[in-house]
Amino acid sequence: MLDLLVRNATLPDGRTGMSIAVRDGRIVETSAGLDAPAAETLDAGGLLVAPHFVDPHFHMDATLSYGLPRVNQSGTLLEGIALWGELKPLLTADALVERALAYCDWAVAKGLLAIRTHVDTSDPSLLAVDALLEVKRRVAPYLTLQLVAFPQDGVLRSPGGVDNLKRALERGVDVVGGIPHFERTMAEGAASVKLLCELAAERGQLVDMHCDESDDPHSRHIETLAFESQRLGLQGRVTGSHCTSMHSMDNYYVSKLLPLVAESGVGVIANPLINITLQGRHDSYPKRRGMTRVPELMAAGVNVAFGHDCVMDPWYGMGSGDMLEVAHMGLHVAQMTSQAGIRQCFDAVTANAARTMHLEGYGLEAGCEASFVLLLARDTVEAIRLRATRLKVYRRGKLLAETPASTAALHLEGRAPATDWMNARNR
Ligand code: FE2
Numbered sequence: 001m002l003d004l005l006v007r008n009a010t011l012p013d014g015r016t017g018m019s020i021a022v023r024d025g026r027i028v029e030t031s032a033g034l035d036a037p038a039a040e041t042l043d044a045g046g047l048l049v050a051p052h053f054v055d056p057h058f059h060m061d062a063t064l065s066y067g068l069p070r071v072n073q074s075g076t077l078l079e080g081i082a083l084w085g086e087l088k089p090l091l092t093a094d095a096l097v098e099r100a101l102a103y104c105d106w107a108v109a110k111g112l113l114a115i116r117t118h119v120d121t122s123d124p125s126l127l128a129v130d131a132l133l134e135v136k137r138r139v140a141p142y143l144t145l146q147l148v149a150f151p152q153d154g155v156l157r158s159p160g161g162v163d164n165l166k167r168a169l170e171r172g173v174d175v176v177g178g179i180p181h182f183e184r185t186m187a188e189g190a191a192s193v194k195l196l197c198e199l200a201a202e203r204g205q206l207v208d209m210h211c212d213e214s215d216d217p218h219s220r221h222i223e224t225l226a227f228e229s230q231r232l233g234l235q236g237r238v239t240g241s242h243c244t245s246m247h248s249m250d251n252y253y254v255s256k257l258l259p260l261v262a263e264s265g266v267g268v269i270a271n272p273l274i275n276i277t278l279q280g281r282h283d284s285y286p287k288r289r290g291m292t293r294v295p296e297l298m299a300a301g302v303n304v305a306f307g308h309d310c311v312m313d314p315w316y317g318m319g320s321g322d323m324l325e326v327a328h329m330g331l332h333v334a335q336m337t338s339q340a341g342i343r344q345c346f347d348a349v350t351a352n353a354a355r356t357m358h359l360e361g362y363g364l365e366a367g368c369e370a371s372f373v374l375l376l377a378r379d380t381v382e383a384i385r386l387r388a389t390r391l392k393v394y395r396r397g398k399l400l401a402e403t404p405a406s407t408a409a410l411h412l413e414g415r416a417p418a419t420d421w422m423n424a425r426n427r
Pocket of ligand 1: 058059118241
């Protein structure tokens with residue numbers, strides 16, 4: 001007897017009429033037309049069932065703090081960092097935990113069940129670190145939270161930076177972070193990459209650095225990150241986040257860089273909503289888009305994922321925890337408008353992001369965790385187009401969230417009520 005049988009589902013790879021059989025929180029079989037007795041049966045009605053969404057890059061210590069203590073007037077990254085500096089002394093653990101838990105509720109409702117969040121380690125009290133470790137424990141029954149020790153003010157630039165970061169790791173933070181482009185010089189940035197990669201290698205931890213989040217084409221810390229990853233045998237365990245300078249780099253240099261990044265097994269995370277907002281701010285016209293070279297990195301064999309980065313914080317006043325909105329922006333900024341390109345953008349917020357986080361048992365095949373989402377869309381392309389309603393969200397075979405389908409009621413003179421043409425169900 002199964003616990004749950006999902007029938008007549010379309011999967012992200014395009015297979016239709018699929019059944020997913022679940023027992024003890026795991027998928028025991030995924031096959032076409034399977035029917036078997038189950039405690040609960042869900043008819044997907046031909047709609048898309050996808051593994052849950054994954055956000056590989058977020059800042060949960062800052063989320064939902066928009067307007068505290070003031071709004072970012074210039075909208076720049078640097079004013080955001082300064083504003084965060086003003087907010088930090090005012091933070092309390094309770095408020096931080098409360099905001100983070102509220103965001104996790106939003107995430108679950110949107111089928112976002114795994115988040116890698118950076119946590120600022122610059123403050124010697126490690127207040128934010130302790131608060132997010134507490135949040136990680138509290139949400140563990142319904143959401144996987146992975147923490148990155150993130151020295152926002154520069155691990156070498158800020159007094160006690162290395163010590164604070166090490167203490168955060170000792171308290172249980174999962175991943176080693178960094179911000180080489182914010183160190184005082186290029187040389188110091190490179191030294192920080194070396195030091196942090198060595199620390200990760202010593203401790204057997206993953207690496208995820210904010211790397212070259214800048215429009216400066218000469219910000220080339222991704223090269224050092226790739227070199228150190230290879231030198232230390234960290235292939236597949238290191239991620240460069242943002243890498244926006246790559247947008248502005250010389251094409252000849254990039255033709256050498258991309259194979260180097262691929263060879264070193266370094267993954268890249270683009271944050272489309274934030275990159276399109278914060279980059280190019282020093283430009284007049286034409287204004288650069290500033291997002292890293294997503295299709296070219298993918299074509300070179302690099303694992304590229306998309307992150308949300310910010311939701312209502314000193315850097316960004318928008319967002320709702322919807323990774324389909326992230327994918328939607330990503331495909332626009334990268335001009336990935338072919339059907340294959342759109343599907344790649346869906347992968348960037350699901351399978352690729354899961355690979356970045358080293359999530360165990362992710363997917364829809366037998367043996368995977370039964371953590372998936374029924375979307376009001378017929379396929380991944382439509383899911384992104386509509387930022388489709390998450391009709392049902394399951395984690396380990398248990399229903400966590402439901403959102404009803406909604407249809408617009410039209411009141412138009414002289415026209416019979418039309419079916420809602422935007423709604424997948426009515427076509
Ligand atoms: Fe970030």
